[in-house]
Amino acid sequence: MSKAQKIVVGISIGDINGVGIEVILKTFEDKRMLDFCTPVLFGSSKTISIHKKILGVETNVQGIRSLDAIVHGKINLLNIWKEEASVQIGKATKQGGNYAFQSLDKAVKALQEDAIDVLVTAPINKETIQSEDFPFSGHTEFLESHLEGDSLMILMNDALRIGLITGHIPVAKVAETITPELIEKKVSILQQSLVRDFNINKPKIAILGLNPHSGDNGVIGKEEEEVIKPTIQKIKDDTGWMIFGPYAADGFFGSGTYKQFDGVLAMYHDQGLAPFKALSFGNGVNYTAGLNKIRTSPDHGTAFDIAGKGKANADSFKEALFTAIKVHQNRSEYKELTKNVLTAKS
Known part of the structure; x- marks a missing residue:
């Protein structure tokens, strides 16, 4: 698969106090993952750096200022807030929910505009993310309200x-x-x-x-x-x-x-x-x-009880990533196979 053909996977980082960032970083510790897709994280370099320090991981992340600057072969990070967020690992906080919403909101807008091909969402806390902008019971309902x-x-x-x-x-x-x-x-x-x-x-x-x-x-x-x-x-x-x-x-x-x-x-x-x-x-x-757009996520939640301890298993997140890629490929093939289907004349 050439760089031009690589599927661009948008990733919302979820609650900054949970295991979302950990499973993302663990997934891309294996550089071979970049052979399958080009990831774009929606978050903050400062927030990611805090998690890397806590977890002791060295996964390299490429900061970008716009989606026009995506670099294939790298883990891209679109900075959507500049301040140093208060990361309180393992705690459900309103601020954690606010940043989770910012990440999700920007990622969905990018999905709507075809700046990314598919979306993989890290876990949110359904209570702390609640606001006037997110009066929903989960990702599914939010996505349905913003997509076709x-x-x-x-x-x-x-x-x-x-x-x-x-x-x-x-x-x-x-x-x-x-x-x-x-x-x-x-x-x-x-x-x-x-x-x-x-x-x-x-x-x-x-x-x-x-x-x-x-x-x-x-x-x-x-x-x-x-x-x-x-x-x-x-x-x-x-x-x-x-x-x-x-x-x-x-x-x-x-x-x-x-x-x-x-x-x-x-x-x-x-x-x-x-x-x-x-x-x-x-x-x-x-x-x-x-x-009309593709979204997957791991089958677990924020797991505050093990956040920051290096214990989170990234397998479900990897499966979500591969599923999004495969569904995108299947939809493309289906569209190609059905676009010129002949209809019988009446």
Whole structure:
């Protein structure tokens, strides 16, 4: 891959008191990573230097003043604040959240303007980042408000992709939020993503039930019989897609049935993420499907308890980086293959 062809990966540094900067620096300690992409960090040379000193790492970072000055073969850092931020490793502070937002905001604007090809986000603290500019429950909702399309959160590894019908909402609101229209929309996003982003021609998708034992034919809740099953049948009748379910979540994962499918849709956050992280914590990737731009992140949070101690594992961040690159390549190939598709004359 030539320098001109290298994918430019924008990286928001996350909460400056967490492990985000550590996993970024550890990822690029291996200079071979620069053979796959050109990274651009959105942050501050001073802040990065503080972390390097605390961690005792020597990863070289190239400061740039504008995105026009990106240097291939280097770890680029766009300085977006000049002051020396107060880094309080391992602590959740409002200032840490403020700088996390500044980094994310600048990175997303660069993504919108095609100054970067893809975005990889380091972890934020959802409480300290809250402000008038960020009244969102997470990255996914912020990205959906700034980019085109409808989002679908997918947690994934090589063997499993789990999307969420409902995302960051209270459990008490899950049942009332699940409607035929929402299920149809999320299935459509997952179907399109599996074809376009993961190069799966005829994906098989499983849908989980909402209630224990998938409702036991109405004995434990009516949602499966009244909403979920009819909607699955309608989707199959209308599209011919290979959609199956609803499956009882416990047996579905416990028996390994998930291995038979290219994608899974869970009804709510913990129904999907709890088994995923039990099966794959530290190696998974959070991918935001359905948008016109590509964003991934590691499957862990700020990990304040181990921040600054050199203990953070960079594997999930590396996987997020490689996933973003691969999805970009797959989308480019898909666009090329479909741009001149002949349509039958009426």
